[in-house]
Amino acid sequence: MLEKKLKDKVALVTGGTRGIGAAIAKELYNLGATVIITGTRSDYTQPDDYQYICADFSNKDSLYNIVNQIQDKQIDILVNNAGINQISPISELSVNDFEKVQQVNVTAPFMLCQVVIVGMRKRGWGRVVNISSIWGKISKAYRVPYSASKFAIDGLTAAISAEIASEGVLVNSVSPGFIDTELTRSTLGVDGMNELALQVPVKRVGTVEEVAKFVAWLAGPDNTYISGQNIAIDGGFTRV
Numbered sequence: 001m002l003e004k005k006l007k008d009k010v011a012l013v014t015g016g017t018r019g020i021g022a023a024i025a026k027e028l029y030n031l032g033a034t035v036i037i038t039g040t041r042s043d044y045t046q047p048d049d050y051q052y053i054c055a056d057f058s059n060k061d062s063l064y065n066i067v068n069q070i071q072d073k074q075i076d077i078l079v080n081n082a083g084i085n086q087i088s089p090i091s092e093l094s095v096n097d098f099e100k101v102q103q104v105n106v107t108a109p110f111m112l113c114q115v116v117i118v119g120m121r122k123r124g125w126g127r128v129v130n131i132s133s134i135w136g137k138i139s140k141a142y143r144v145p146y147s148a149s150k151f152a153i154d155g156l157t158a159a160i161s162a163e164i165a166s167e168g169v170l171v172n173s174v175s176p177g178f179i180d181t182e183l184t185r186s187t188l189g190v191d192g193m194n195e196l197a198l199q200v201p202v203k204r205v206g207t208v209e210e211v212a213k214f215v216a217w218l219a220g221p222d223n224t225y226i227s228g229q230n231i232a233i234d235g236g237f238t239r240v
Helices: 019-030 060-070 095-123 144-167 182-199 208-218
Strands: 010-013 034-039 050-054 077-080 126-131 169-176 230-233
Touching (some): 010 019, 019 077, 019 208, 060 095, 095 126, 095 144, 095 169, 126 144, 144 230, 169 208
Parallel strands (some): 034 050, 077 126, 126 169, 169 230
């Protein structure tokens, strides 16, 4: 039986309805946290275990609405997981394309950090984990908006940590590599997944559970001295 290390803690996980976000929400819940998740679907069936907030971060009104909804809530743990990608040559990108990715991947985490940190500082304890990507450590062709946003998350993490870590609020980023999700499988297929695995030093793709367990550790009381970091969970991919 898991020790309920997060009992009496409230966690907000954005993009928590599937993939890595869903695994993180489940892990935090299993550790005793009260979990709030966000997603973009208005018809999403809310799980009995979580609270659900419908929020589309690409829409400014929706973004301001969730900020207003949570500003008076006790949020002890914030996991900024929601994100979008656009794969395109730079010559075919519009300014709107670029700005949409930045709004979802950078502006939304900034605004959520800004509002929840107020309560964290008052209570003298808080954890923020921003979900970045290996494309925020290295880059690749056709990833201009996405890679720019994930490098920005690293800077956001480092700057916020420098400002508030002394008050008991630790802020980190986690950069997953190639992870076995429904989206990855549907996009690449079995052959594509096997080809990816050969590029990774450990010779396999990662699981959502591996990411979730590390995020939960960073977000919990056992993490007392790690802050301002961008840690890759990639089987060694970005180090070769």
